[in-house]
Amino acid sequence: MAANMSLIKNEMPAQKAEIRNKNFKEVTLGYVKEQAIDEAKRCLNCKNRLCVTGCPVQIDIPAFIKEAAEGNFEAAYQIIVKASSLPAVCGRVCPQESQCESKCVRGIKGEAVAIGRLERFVADYHNANSVDKAARPLTNGHKVAVIGSGPSGLACAGDLAKKGYQVTVFEALHLAGGVLVYGIPEFRLPKAIVQKEIDTLKDLGVEIQTNIVIGKTISIDELMNEYGYEAVFIGSGAGLPNFMNIEGENLKGVYSANEFLTRINLMKAYMDNGMTPIQKGQKVAVIGGGNVAMDAARCAKRLGAEVSIIYRRTEKELPARLEEVEHAKEEGIQFLFLTNPIKINGNEDGWVNSVICQKMTLGEPDASGRQKPIPIENSEFLVEADCVIMSIGTSPNPLIKDTTDGLATHKWGGIITEEATGLTSRKGVYAGGDAVTGAATVILAMGAGKNAAAAMDLYISGIEV
Amino acid sequence: MYKIIKKKVLNPTVTLMEIDAPMVARKAEPGQFIILRTDENGERIPLTIADYNREKGTITIIFQVVGATTEILNHFEEGDSLHDFAGPLGRATNTEGKKKVAVVGGGVGCAIAYPVVKKFHEQGAEVHTIIGFRNNELVILEDEFKENSSKMILMTDDGSSGTKGLVTDALKKLIESGEEYDEVITIGPLIMMKYVCQLTRNYDIKTIASMNPIMIDGTGMCGGCRLTVGGKTQFACVDGPEFDGHKIDFDEAIARSATYKPFERMIHDDICKLYEAEVI
Ligand SMILES: Cc1cc2nc3c(=O)[nH]c(=O)nc-3n(C[C@H](O)[C@H](O)[C@H](O)COP(=O)(O)OP(=O)(O)OC[C@H]3O[C@@H](n4cnc5c(N)ncnc54)[C@H](O)[C@@H]3O)c2cc1C
Ligand SMILES: Cc1cc2nc3c(=O)[nH]c(=O)nc-3n(C[C@H](O)[C@H](O)[C@H](O)COP(=O)(O)OP(=O)(O)OC[C@H]3O[C@@H](n4cnc5c(N)ncnc54)[C@H](O)[C@@H]3O)c2cc1C
Ligand code: SF4
Ligand code: SF4
Ligand code: FES
Numbered sequence A: 001m002a003a004n005m006s007l008i009k010n011e012m013p014a015q016k017a018e019i020r021n022k023n024f025k026e027v028t029l030g031y032v033k034e035q036a037i038d039e040a041k042r043c044l045n046c047k048n049r050l051c052v053t054g055c056p057v058q059i060d061i062p063a064f065i066k067e068a069a070e071g072n073f074e075a076a077y078q079i080i081v082k083a084s085s086l087p088a089v090c091g092r093v094c095p096q097e098s099q100c101e102s103k104c105v106r107g108i109k110g111e112a113v114a115i116g117r118l119e120r121f122v123a124d125y126h127n128a129n130s131v132d133k134a135a136r137p138l139t140n141g142h143k144v145a146v147i148g149s150g151p152s153g154l155a156c157a158g159d160l161a162k163k164g165y166q167v168t169v170f171e172a173l174h175l176a177g178g179v180l181v182y183g184i185p186e187f188r189l190p191k192a193i194v195q196k197e198i199d200t201l202k203d204l205g206v207e208i209q210t211n212i213v214i215g216k217t218i219s220i221d222e223l224m225n226e227y228g229y230e231a232v233f234i235g236s237g238a239g240l241p242n243f244m245n246i247e248g249e250n251l252k253g254v255y256s257a258n259e260f261l262t263r264i265n266l267m268k269a270y271m272d273n274g275m276t277p278i279q280k281g282q283k284v285a286v287i288g289g290g291n292v293a294m295d296a297a298r299c300a301k302r303l304g305a306e307v308s309i310i311y312r313r314t315e316k317e318l319p320a321r322l323e324e325v326e327h328a329k330e331e332g333i334q335f336l337f338l339t340n341p342i343k344i345n346g347n348e349d350g351w352v353n354s355v356i357c358q359k360m361t362l363g364e365p366d367a368s369g370r371q372k373p374i375p376i377e378n379s380e381f382l383v384e385a386d387c388v389i390m391s392i393g394t395s396p397n398p399l400i401k402d403t404t405d406g407l408a409t410h411k412w413g414g415i416i417t418e419e420a421t422g423l424t425s426r427k428g429v430y431a432g433g434d435a436v437t438g439a440a441t442v443i444l445a446m447g448a449g450k451n452a453a454a455a456m457d458l459y460i461s462g463i464e465v
Numbered sequence B: 001m002y003k004i005i006k007k008k009v010l011n012p013t014v015t016l017m018e019i020d021a022p023m024v025a026r027k028a029e030p031g032q033f034i035i036l037r038t039d040e041n042g043e044r045i046p047l048t049i050a051d052y053n054r055e056k057g058t059i060t061i062i063f064q065v066v067g068a069t070t071e072i073l074n075h076f077e078e079g080d081s082l083h084d085f086a087g088p089l090g091r092a093t094n095t096e097g098k099k100k101v102a103v104v105g106g107g108v109g110c111a112i113a114y115p116v117v118k119k120f121h122e123q124g125a126e127v128h129t130i131i132g133f134r135n136n137e138l139v140i141l142e143d144e145f146k147e148n149s150s151k152m153i154l155m156t157d158d159g160s161s162g163t164k165g166l167v168t169d170a171l172k173k174l175i176e177s178g179e180e181y182d183e184v185i186t187i188g189p190l191i192m193m194k195y196v197c198q199l200t201r202n203y204d205i206k207t208i209a210s211m212n213p214i215m216i217d218g219t220g221m222c223g224g225c226r227l228t229v230g231g232k233t234q235f236a237c238v239d240g241p242e243f244d245g246h247k248i249d250f251d252e253a254i255a256r257s258a259t260y261k262p263f264e265r266m267i268h269d270d271i272c273k274l275y276e277a278e279v280i
Helices: A033-040 A050-054 A061-069 A073-083 A087-093 A115-129 A151-162 A191-203 A220-225 A257-266 A291-302 A322-330 A399-403 A442-464 B022-027 B068-074 B109-122 B142-148 B167-176 B190-203 B250-257 B261-279
Strands: A143-147 A166-170 A207-209 A231-234 A254-256 A283-287 A306-310 A334-336 A339-346 A352-365 A371-375 A381-384 A387-390 A429-431 B002-011 B014-020 B033-037 B045-048 B051-053 B058-064 B084-089 B100-106 B126-133 B151-156 B183-187 B207-210 B226-229 B232-235 B242-244
Touching: A033 A061, A033 A115, A050 A061, A061 A073, A061 A115, A073 A087, A073 A115, A087 A115, A087 A191, A087 A442, A143 A151, A151 A166, A151 A191, A151 A231, A151 A442, A191 A207, A220 A231, A231 A442, A254 A257, A257 A291, A257 A387, A283 A291, A291 A306, A291 A322, A291 A387, A306 A339, A352 A387, A429 A442, B014 B068, B022 B051, B022 B058, B022 B084, B033 B058, B045 B058, B045 B109, B051 B109, B058 B068, B058 B109, B068 B261, B100 B109, B100 B167, B100 B190, B109 B126, B109 B142, B109 B183, B109 B207, B126 B142, B126 B167, B142 B151, B151 B167, B167 B190, B183 B190, B190 B207, B190 B250, B226 B242, B226 B250
Parallel strands: A143 A166, A143 A231, A166 A207, A231 A429, A254 A387, A283 A306, A283 A387, A306 A334, B100 B126, B100 B183, B126 B151, B183 B207
Antiparallel strands: A339 A352, A352 A371, A352 A381, B002 B014, B014 B058, B033 B045, B033 B084, B051 B058, B207 B242, B226 B232
16 A cells, blocks of 8 residues: 655644634544545554554554554554543543654654544544444452542443443542543533443443542442442542632632633533523633643633633643644634733722733753743733633542541642552552542543553452452 | 422422432531532532431431522422432531530521531530521521520511521620630521621630532532631632631622622523413
């Protein structure tokens, strides 16, 4: 087969910026079959497989792309799912430019192969065309519990169910999916895709119990001692929002990104029949530069606001996915780089009306290797805003730590685990995802869930012997 | 789904419901709350656990119809089911070691105060209860409070029942008459709690206020319920809902509670129109 030596990727079809910034439908539309095959042909099927080393779960990238190039999309899908439980999700949300695609040899001269877009195409193709329901495996009689239904919990539950375990997922909210449903907006990750993953788990026999807050409704000790779960996986994420502790943060109109996004995504505040209110700001200032900040900004834009993102470093250091930054710019979101808020002002009714910011400059690299932002004296200026969204990170929620004796955690709240297995300081209790690493990525959370599932299987079968 | 076992109208705007929720009932303690959604597209609203029955597996809630969701809830009948019901959330009231307390409740806040009064009473503490309402028509749980208190004072704004005046008047009188409390617990409208705390500060009596800010998840994930206590940001759903009343920034809490006023009024009007249309 003739390789495609084009230096650039097949462009991703997308809704026009000035149209999509007024609706919540998915921004990118996905390749059509011909584009997928054409793009797949750009892969050189390298011996060295550098791309694979860039994927946190080591998907056999050249093998799946080879099948895709030949139009064997179902075969391609089967290769991907050996390593990943959520390809339709990861193909959309992985930061490919710093993972698989950053290592692709085609990227040395020209653009990398669009691995993420191909992964998405293959997964979407499978979801649209495969009719078989997952067969329910024979039960092995063992009960395991999974706490949290984000990507780590879903992956862990899926792998254990496939091995015959009777798995119950406990979710605090009324809907399963974790950040995939309450955080990442519909226009970036349609909720039908997440629902499909959850339905597949149910087909496999996984029971999902929503409205159960572990540590409140039931404790981990009760799960193991009274309810007979032989092992527990904690995938409770890092949902506790951080604030800057600056003056004015509790004014009306100041949100954590979690609150803003939860109201919009989980509670459907953007829909006409949504019962949950959301403030439709005229001028919105989003503080932060990660994926969360981009999502909050683009939601606010879609609700009709003029939006600025305030970030203390430069564009180069933005931690968000490249594609999100590009999309945000196209949609008309302003960026104020090297800028840090120091105070939020309000009016006499207690509503925010502006943010006092300070100009920054980059100094010596800090512990993280990034240049440290340093305030410039007497550089204060005012940014008008009637809504401010704090998007400066989250930490693991202490609820489980506080109610589980002997569960060791770091000072900052992360659960301490054995890296390869996810085993915590408590026998039979495993953990993974953001609850262990702090806010990270979907693919890492998913990988951690899979690793723990394998370890839990060994642990339980070991006891049997 | 969580079935409504019993529904009882307590006064024209306050209703009691007993809900089948065994998992919540197993763990519920006074001072804690639940979050419910009436139906699939519903809002999440927090309501205090007014009572619980571990054997029957039920939770009692008492709510006042103030807006859209409580209006919808009020149209549910015995035998109907609620879509979601999560809890028990928040920290339980710390009743330990207290020998003599005054509990000051206002309006529907009395529903929240009731399980606290009951627990103190069961532990053998001397409980003085002061409950306040706008008028005679709105009085709830009078007998229940009497049964569980050593002293019960009913206040109404217009004097149509009990004594005319504010709950703070009654509390002040008790304190001035020489009653010495280990603690005052106050539950009700923010403005009432603010004045109760101002009063007890003058006498240096430790006071606990049960806060009810706007909530969504109730698990510490959104920060929407945050308030300032002793200069520090606290999340009412996980750090509370009860806090040291002398340290709470009530003015900030009062301002924040009005965030969605216009939206709420609009939705409530729509819902009322909908029910009216159904009746016709
Ligand atoms: C707005 C936003 C955008 C993001 N964008 C991207 C992106 O583009 N690409 C990317 O790779 N990553 C992105 N991330 C990060 C990614 O979503 C997370 O790293 C990932 O979801 C972590 O998965 P998890 O399974 O560890 O936890 P979560 O997804 O956080 O799920 C945890 C679940 O556990 C539940 N839970 C918590 N405590 C309890 C309890 N006590 N009892 C029962 N249930 C409990 C929670 O309700 C939640 O449903 C984004 C995150 C956010 C917030
Ligand atoms: C911990 C806690 C315990 C509570 N216990 C009780 C109780 O036992 N009985 C009772 O009648 N009420 C209680 N409330 C108040 C109750 O939650 C609100 O009255 C209810 O949410 C109003 O919803 P609505 O849609 O009918 O009215 P809306 O029109 O939406 O609002 C009317 C009022 O309720 C407040 N409110 C609206 N949504 C919320 C929300 N999600 N969370 C908190 N407040 C909100 C608004 O600020 C406004 O003042 C409690 C609140 C909290 C936080
Ligand atoms: S899972 Fe993510 S990192 Fe791995 S190949 Fe797919 S897009 Fe790349
Ligand atoms: S490095 Fe790039 S070209 Fe080589 S196999 Fe991987 S995707 Fe294909
Ligand atoms: S209600 Fe969301 S953090 Fe308290």
